[in-house]
Each structure stands twice: as structure tokens, then as C-alpha cells.
Amino acid sequence: MTARTSKRTLTTTDAAILGVLSWGPMSGYDVKKTVDSTVGYVWGPARSAIYAVLPRLVDEGLATAREVAQSQRPDKIVYRITTAGRAALKAWIEETPAPPDPNRNPLLLKVFFGDLTSPEVLADQIQARRLEAERMSEEMDRFEAEADPDDVYTALTRAWGREYARAVIRWARAAEARLRAS
Amino acid sequence: MTARTSKRTLTTTDAAILGVLSWGPMSGYDVKKTVDSTVGYVWGPARSAIYAVLPRLVDEGLATAREVAQSQRPDKIVYRITTAGRAALKAWIEETPAPPDPNRNPLLLKVFFGDLTSPEVLADQIQARRLEAERMSEEMDRFEAEADPDDVYTALTRAWGREYARAVIRWARAAEARLRAS
């Protein structure tokens, strides 16, 4: 058997998919749903990306595929992570350094060229972002209440969500005040 | 004259490039340099993207191109924003809502699947990110010292940079402590 164990390092999308497969075998459809409700906050590949990646993982020996016939539903293909897949994911996590922050922020770009519009328009856009962040902050609080406090890893991701939302809110409040005072 | 004033809304890269062209006519090479030293912190298109976008802006009537022969340097093409270009950029800035936060964060993905590796490895990765943020924070302070305090718009972008760095640092410190204590 000659699976192309090509040892290329995983893309972030590969890692996200292998990650949810590490929780159990599932179809592409289920991968999508699982991603959306979990890691989707930090990496949410498109459905078509998932369907494109899964066969490639099989090709590289990182997962296996098994066709499952269904009577009440369309047939599906269930993917299962392999030992090699787990190892590749572990290697991806440990490979240092982590790619730097993306830092692509269209709103900030608007602010940067803000002199082309009015302070009010800009303040409105910033306010909208703040309201978003406030909603997100509340959502994190709700998650926090329900969550298992011993699960360090999801606790840390929630902590980042709260810290980030907080930064947005602080910045936006100050920016709105400054812009509305012109 | 039939410039295709196709009214499609600009991509973020288009906006960034039109934005620097709004400061004065320049070649693709100079656009790249200018972007890198200014808006690059929030949106830094690749060189190849710039060279691809510029002719399209001309095609759409948002900029004009003029070839300039040089004796001591390779010839170059100087682009100048048009009135339509300015209008399109203004429309992009004012179009609401601003696209939501990208939120694609490979480091957080690593944290999310952190149980596949050791707490130390994870803490090291987080520490690296913190050091990065600390460097950035200092850089912002330096910019702050040199900057014109009356320039609201760049002040606001710097303020975001500081607030963001602060959030990273606070989160990373807590995360590192929690992970190293296992």
C-alpha cells in the first residue's frame, strides 16, 4: 500500500479538519457542523474547502474513508483519522513559530482613510463594531457559565475571546467619543 | 471613451491601493513601499496583488496610467487616482456595515487542540506571541512620540494597535501561568 505520506506540513484548514476528526469519525457534512459550533470562532473553512480537503487527507494516509449507504438520507462518506493523521496534527501544533497574527482589518483601513468621509459616518461604523463585540462578550459569558472549568484549552480560547472583545469595546468607546466631539 | 465604470464595490486591497494613491501619483513599486510603511499594519497586500490590481483600476476608470521613461532606472508606470476613484473609495468607506472581523487565528486553533501536545510546548508558543506583542507595543509608543497629535485618524489606528497588543499580553500572561502550573 503506497499512501503518499508526503510529509508536507499541514495547512491551517487541514489542521482544523483533522482536529475535529480527532474527536470521532464523521462525514464532510458533520465536519462542517462541528467546526461551526466549535473552532469556527478561530478558523472556519468553507464547506467546499472541507469537501476538497478530506479526500486529500485520505490520499496522504492521514485519514480513511468508508462509504455508508443510507436509506432515509443520501449516502455519505465517513472519515476517520489515522495514527499518521494524529501524528501530523501533533507535529503541526508543535511546529514553531505559529504563523503571525493576520492583522487584516478593513475597519481600521476605513479609519486610516477617514479624512475622506465625515466623523459621524466613521463613528457609526465603529459603534456597529462595538455592539458586535458587546454581543460576543455576553455570549462568552454565557459559554463560561455552562462550561467545564477544568477544560483548560477551551477555557483559554474563551479567555482570548473575552480579552479581545474587551479591547474592541475600550477602543471603540474612546474613538466614538473623540469623533463625535468634532 | 468607454472606461468600464462597472460600479462593483471595491475589494479591501483595491481600497488600500486607492487610498495611498489618494496621497499622490506613484508607481506600483512606490505603492508597495508606501503601503508597507503606513497602512501595512492593517492591510498589507502582496506585491503581486498590487501589480495585478493597478491595471484593473485603470480599466475601471478609477486611476490613470502614464509610462515614464527613465535613463538611470528601469522605466516605470505612474498611476494617478481619478475623481471617480476618489468617489469609489469614499463609497467604500461609507458602505455599511464594515466586513466583520476575520478572526482567523492559527495560534488559537493550536490552543483549541492543545490536549494533543504538552502544556510546555503550548506555553512556549504563546510566549512567543506575547514577545511579539510587546515589541509591537513599544513600536507604537515610539510612533506616538513622533506623531502629530492632531492627526485623529492615524492616532486612532495607533490606539487600536496599543489596545490590541495589550489584550494579547494580558491574555498570554494568564495563559502561560496557567499552563506552566500543570
Added chain:
DNA sequence: GAAAACATGTAAACCGTTACATGATTCC
């Protein structure tokens, strides 16, 4: 009986990145 949600995928167009390619000039 209709609409929405479930369930599974494919295909094409678009945006952007990294790496490849070329060649002159200036600075050390």
C-alpha cells in the same frame, strides 16, 4: 400543502499569497 431545515456533495469564479523570473544601478 408549502416552506424550512436536514443531508450530501460538485463546480466555477474570484481574491490573495509565495515563489519564480529578469535585469539595471548604487553602495560598501
Added chain:
DNA sequence: GGAATCATGTAACGGTTTACATGTTTTC
């Protein structure tokens, strides 16, 4: 003589968005 700067582009790849395709079950 080698590195950095000036100057412009192409090709291959990763990923997203949107649309196409098909059929079932649940909800109103």
C-alpha cells in the same frame, strides 16, 4: 565583487463565495 535598491511582472497554489444539484423530513 557582492549586496541592496529600483522596477515589473508571471505561475502555482490555498482558500472563499456563490451557485448548481438532488432528495427527505419536519414544522406550520
